[in-house]
Amino acid sequence: MQLGQQNILFFARTMEVGGTEQIVLQLCRIFQDKVNKIVVCSCGGSYTARLEKMHIRHYTLPDITKRTPRMIYKTYIALKKIIEEEEITVVHTHHRMAAFYARILQRRYHYIHIVTVHNIFENRRFLTRMAYKGANIIACGNAVKDNLKQFFGVPENAIHVICNSVEENKMTDESDGKTVDYEKMRKWKEKGYFLVGNIARLEKQKGIEYFIRSFPIAGKRCNKLKYIIIGDGSEREALESLAMQMGGTASENDIIFLGRRDDVGNLMVCMDLIVLSSLWEGYPLVPIEAFAAGKTIVASDIEGIKEIVTDQRNGILVQPADAAALAEGITSLLTDQDKRKRLEENAYHTYCEEYSYAAFVRQTLDYYCGL
Numbered sequence: 001m002q003l004g005q006q007n008i009l010f011f012a013r014t015m016e017v018g019g020t021e022q023i024v025l026q027l028c029r030i031f032q033d034k035v036n037k038i039v040v041c042s043c044g045g046s047y048t049a050r051l052e053k054m055h056i057r058h059y060t061l062p063d064i065t066k067r068t069p070r071m072i073y074k075t076y077i078a079l080k081k082i083i084e085e086e087e088i089t090v091v092h093t094h095h096r097m098a099a100f101y102a103r104i105l106q107r108r109y110h111y112i113h114i115v116t117v118h119n120i121f122e123n124r125r126f127l128t129r130m131a132y133k134g135a136n137i138i139a140c141g142n143a144v145k146d147n148l149k150q151f152f153g154v155p156e157n158a159i160h161v162i163c164n165s166v167e168e169n170k171m172t173d174e175s176d177g178k179t180v181d182y183e184k185m186r187k188w189k190e191k192g193y194f195l196v197g198n199i200a201r202l203e204k205q206k207g208i209e210y211f212i213r214s215f216p217i218a219g220k221r222c223n224k225l226k227y228i229i230i231g232d233g234s235e236r237e238a239l240e241s242l243a244m245q246m247g248g249t250a251s252e253n254d255i256i257f258l259g260r261r262d263d264v265g266n267l268m269v270c271m272d273l274i275v276l277s278s279l280w281e282g283y284p285l286v287p288i289e290a291f292a293a294g295k296t297i298v299a300s301d302i303e304g305i306k307e308i309v310t311d312q313r314n315g316i317l318v319q320p321a322d323a324a325a326l327a328e329g330i331t332s333l334l335t336d337q338d339k340r341k342r343l344e345e346n347a348y349h350t351y352c353e354e355y356s357y358a359a360f361v362r363q364t365l366d367y368y369c370g371l
Helices: 020-033 048-053 067-083 094-108 125-132 142-150 179-190 209-215 215-219 236-246 264-270 286-292 323-334 339-355 357-369
Strands: 005-011 037-042 059-060 090-094 111-117 136-139 159-161 194-199 226-228 253-260 275-278 297-300 315-318
Touching: 005 020, 005 067, 005 094, 020 037, 020 048, 020 315, 020 357, 048 059, 067 094, 090 094, 090 264, 094 111, 094 125, 136 142, 142 159, 142 357, 179 194, 179 264, 194 264, 194 323, 209 215, 209 226, 209 236, 209 323, 215 226, 215 236, 215 323, 226 236, 226 264, 236 253, 264 286, 275 286, 275 323, 286 297, 286 339, 315 323, 315 339, 323 339
Parallel strands: 005 037, 005 090, 037 059, 090 111, 111 136, 136 159, 194 226, 194 275, 226 253, 275 297, 297 315
Antiparallel strands: none
16 A cells, blocks of 8 residues: 555544544544545544644544434435545544445445454444455454454454554643642642542443442542542443442542543543453553553453453452452552552553554554555
């Protein structure tokens, strides 16, 4: 592929704050000065403002998870228009339904179709096989590759692994005028509080319920403890209600919801450790972001996560959906400063050796050029 001649369409479900969407932004930065044109389409979100700053055009489409005949037709027509008007030569999709539309339209327009698979699935086998047929498939980790082979029957030679990465943060403790949160955290730290962060969409997959339920258990061993939850989603109201119950033994403000934020890297600097309580994952960015910030993590012992986190080396792995196990992992680090420091050093070393952003950029460019 001659990069300079390409017009690339990155197609995701949303451009709201999230791991997949962050990868799309990274790809935009990688290719912006190397290709003729980049456009992005999705149902929108706060990251569209970043695209605007980069002078990359964003097209708003219907939510592609809504699969009514009317929505499918409307999305098809909108994509057809984008591909024609922007003279698209490469469509790089980041969702199964996005791949489905790209597969259908490819019969009419002879572009290169690239799929990045971000998660592990065990449903919609027929749709997935059809959507990925003939595509150039990137798996964001080995667990994702194994899932594609074993459940969907994708040939191994059709899958290329490029592990996710994040840029190492050149951070300060200020961001976008939201200094009030940083000031609160500084004061809590001065008072001897341990700050434990969980960064996730507030959905069932992320297991936030178990994180919240671990608070009173952990609080028995560490009475100066605050949980800080960063993210938003359909479960937020229920989780806030649960937090009022679980955090009420000490103070109703001991479990704090900061909502959706785009300054996660800065917020991680303020934490003592990070938790990832997911019930299933593909290849999450949160552990890599934590490692890049020099933080260790307590995480669910599941496929995808344990590909990144090595128990007792750069983090602690615990049984998923188990509040007591989460509490034990958290308190074992908060009560043992030497152990936490050792794991933090190993975590940052892991980032530098295995998940550097420079390696991600090089592998991505090599893959494109090889098509």
